[in-house]
Amino acid sequence: MSEYKFGEIEKNWQQYWRDNHIYKVEDDTSKPKFYVLDMFPYPSGAGLHVGHPLGYIASDIYARYKRLNGFNVLHPMGYDSFGLPAEQYAIQTGQHPAITTEQNINRYREQMDMLGFSFDWSREVKTSEPNFYKWTQWIFIKLYHSWYNTENNRSESIETLVEKFKKGIIPIPPSGFPYSSNASWDSLSENVQQEILMQYRNAYLSESYVNWCPALGTVLANDEVKDGVSERGGHPVERKLMMQWSMRITSYADRLLQGLDKIDWPEPLKETQRNWIGKSSGSSVGFRLTPPSPAERGTESSPSEKKYNKVPDGVATADKRIWEKLKEFSRENRKNQTEGEKRLWEELRNSNLGFKFRRQHAIQKFIADFVCLSKGLVVEVDGEIHNDQKEYDEYRTQFLREYNFEVIRFTNDEVLSNTLEVKKAISAKLSSLPNRIVGSTSEEENLSPLERGRGEVVREAIEVFTTRPDTIFGVTFVTLAPENSLVDKITTPEYKTQVEEYITYAKSRSERERQADVKKITGQFTGAYVEHPFTGEDIPVWIGDYVLAGYGTGAVMGVPAHDSRDYAFAKHFGLPRKQVVKPTTDWDFEKESYDEKVGTSINSDFLNGLEVKEAIIKAIEKIEEENIGKGKTNFRLRDAIFGRQRYWGEPIPIYYKDGIPYTMDEKDLPKQLPEVDKYLPTEDGEPPLARANDWSYNGFPLETTTMPGWAGSSWYMFRYMDPHNTGEFASKKALDYWKDVDVYIGGSEHGTGHLLYVRFWTKFLYDMGFLPVDEPAKKLINQGMIQGRSSFIYELKITQTNLPDINTHVFLSDDVVNNYLNSKLSFEELKNGILLSYNDSYGEIINPDNSLLIQLTEDSIAFDKKRVAIEFVDNDILNYKNWNKSIYISDFDEAIYRFVKNEEGEIVTSSEVEKMSKSKWNVVTPDDIVAQYGADTLRLYEMFLGPLEQSKPWNTQGIEGVHRFLRKLWSLYYNRDGNNIVTNDEPNAAELKVLHKTIKKATEDIENFSFNTSVSAFMICVNELLELDCHKKNVLEQLLVIVSPYAPHICEELWSKINPGTSIIKAEWPKFNPEYLVENTFHYPISVNGKLRLTLELALDLELADVEKAVMQHEVVQKWIEGKQPKKIVFVKGKIVNVVV
């Protein structure tokens, strides 16, 4: 063979590799493993475009490199084959999505094969195949039967939770509202038990606000919604309250955050994830509601308005009327404590259990032995139990319950003999109860402990979350989200109507509107007031839709002087402002709020003089001390909605018995998708699965929603390790050997979706003992996007008063339009050009006729920007000769096209860089490039384009150069006459230097994923070898090995010529030998005063003194120092000499 016939060569070798299963990987534990993974594609109907292979080429190069270095490399590929487009297509055509998906996959496969990737196709996975999604369903079942135990910070089987319940220990569920019942677990009905467990399950069913997309007929996850519209299709999305399956990813928020520190992922991506998780620490603060007077409440006036009397009017714990008497009792009791009481007080006092207890405390007409007001728990120690005592105790318990106190009793003996158990029981009870806000009025502050026993005021409070507790003294109002359940409770009668109106208005605003005009300030006063926890001032309570119901407590404290949103709100409604932080610079508080976290606290009582950072700490301290609130961490991350009202996804393996969900038996998996007549919701609005004939399990109805697109992709990398296993998702042996992905390559657009979910599931599977690792990928590379270049052309439009505009089908060269718009071209000239275009038109003239154009006036013309398909544009020049009018201009209708050309006779198009997409007509497929230049050229070129991580618009300028390089490489082996000219001569020093310089560079670059620079190194190497006229096997052979990951076909071909019968795939990466690069001399740059004046070749072993002599003698240096004495001579060996005068 004489010429570089890439087409033939590539086809032959692809065939050879396939036939010999050369890329098949065994679990060969004798070799070190290396796992190189690409994010698997969704097989869309458009096929691969030139952007897809960018990452695949990079990973292929890396995989090949690792193989040549003796690693056992796992490099698989598969398809994320469930998804919306296939289903949308199915709805339109009635064709089963599996069929279109299969077709698309075949097309993808064909295209990938064409590029010579070294994937082990025997391990291919498809998420839509039952033998794959069987395990996705299996994982779902595991998630359902597990809960996150915050004690040891990991997921556990739900059984461990039930055991706790049986022991009476009730962990606080993620929702924050624990069940509290004195009944034993076993005595609860199945229904209640399941309901309780649902509060804890990692996969759970709950009613919550979701992103509902009516056009797609399904809910979407937060990361599938961008700017209030669906990511796929761009349909509007609204908030809707629905019963939904969700994944409790929020339980993992902190670990997902921590985990980022130990993985080698790009910093911007980690930052995006941190942002998305959105951890912020601060404090909750309770603002007690000020009891309105009966007159204000309206209770006196009319019973019908009594429903607004829900504000507890300050439950003084002691009945004031009998206080004096109670005080006596209390005093007596304190003196005559029983042993048990004494012992228990030792345990409870000083907040030993984490909560403040009081003893001998009056609650209405009783004295409780011990009470924790912030939890509403009374602990009683009884003496001997006789019957009347029992009855009396029962009565007390009942009574206290009415006042919202839990009662727990122990006998004297119990306390003494088993203090530890008693303590544990109290602890468990405490942690199961919600917090209450307890406060005291300032007058009570000065009372003696005994006198305080009179009771403290327990009132309902609005709890807010703030990251700036240091600005607590700057609070001038409190705002609730319109959805906040307190709104209804607190609104006073006179504001009832307005508040209701406002809520209706807020609901009517779609998510998109709400996001679109963030600047629009709306809100409504409720009539209610709360009390400032430190100053006791009355603070008005507002509602406003700038407060989000789903974050924190759905309520904020308004500090208009130090929060820009509060500032805007206050300004709009004329609310006062209080400065409490002194800025470090001049600040005009009239103009804006001072939000910075630097400065000194002022007007803030105990915080005065503290720096913001200290003040925050101090404020939290005080808030906790006073039982006003608690230091707290909030996450922005929401639980991920897991159900989709769609057909083309994994069925959720759940059935319902009496309305209670149960998981299917694992042995019955996979639960395959049923056949349906249509891929649309039923008439009753049920998801498509409800159309199936018998969608049931053992006679019970099955769940009809399916899993979201990200389900399969959240664990697929582990399936590749053991893809044909039918008993497990992967064997322990395979998992232990392959462990995790060493290098994962894919786009950064998955930063908050896939890459977060896959980390979540990995951690979960790790917790449950199914995986040996808790992060899926050690290293991640984000390849940049290859953007498309969209072309546009202007169409002349005639605007008419009172009539619709006329599109003329006259298209103008972009520069002509610009010249006209910039007045470089007169209207007459333009008109002339338009009329002339009729002589050069395509087809006959239909409409508008020339007469209409003759009447054109300056006021009646406009230009319409239209898309042109990329295949008809070469370097921004419209190739109108190939123009296919039926497809290639948007808004086509039957017509004849005319073109107004510029002076060069060209039609110039304008262009924009956009995402490559079928709908934008800017897709370039690899097929044409491969046909024209070959896969090796495309591979090299895509790498040569620039750094892998960088996004860049696709252009083919420069592809010639890369192709030329391959031909030059070829010419090292074959001369023009097609004769093999490789010799067996020993290479000389110069040749070895060139080779080893390149080996060094190629090795370093590949390790750094700097593929563009190594391509350039190859070019230099080939250029230099050609110059040296080097055709020696000992040099060329090694060169081939280092080029082979990039251009495997040509290298395999040339290799086979010099090493017949062997494959370069099995070769060894050459070892860099630094000896060949050793130099004796160096061309020193010599500068005078930092300015380069000459270079001087000097021996490398020269020291400063010799160098100085040589340099100073030099006439050029003499000239520049102008006879002055050098102040200093800087000499860096092997680098530079600088003479300073």
Next chain:
RNA sequence: GCGGAUGUGGCGUAAUUGGUAGCCGUGCCAGACUUAGGAUCUGGUGCCGAAAGGCGUGGGGGUUCGAGUCCCUUCAUCCGCACCA
């Protein structure tokens, strides 16, 4: 608004991490060969200047013998999040 990134010839980019700015490739200019071609080869090509030389890494300032690289400041572009308290 917050967060992240990037600014270097006509263009894509490179620079061993503070040490000769512009490698490699395109494009352009000139030449050679020629079957007159969008092939191949050779030379040139940051800008200004006839040259000597001067100026040059978005702008301004600083540190240093020396700055594309470090620090401060400012501008522009792109990406992500976006009323997250």
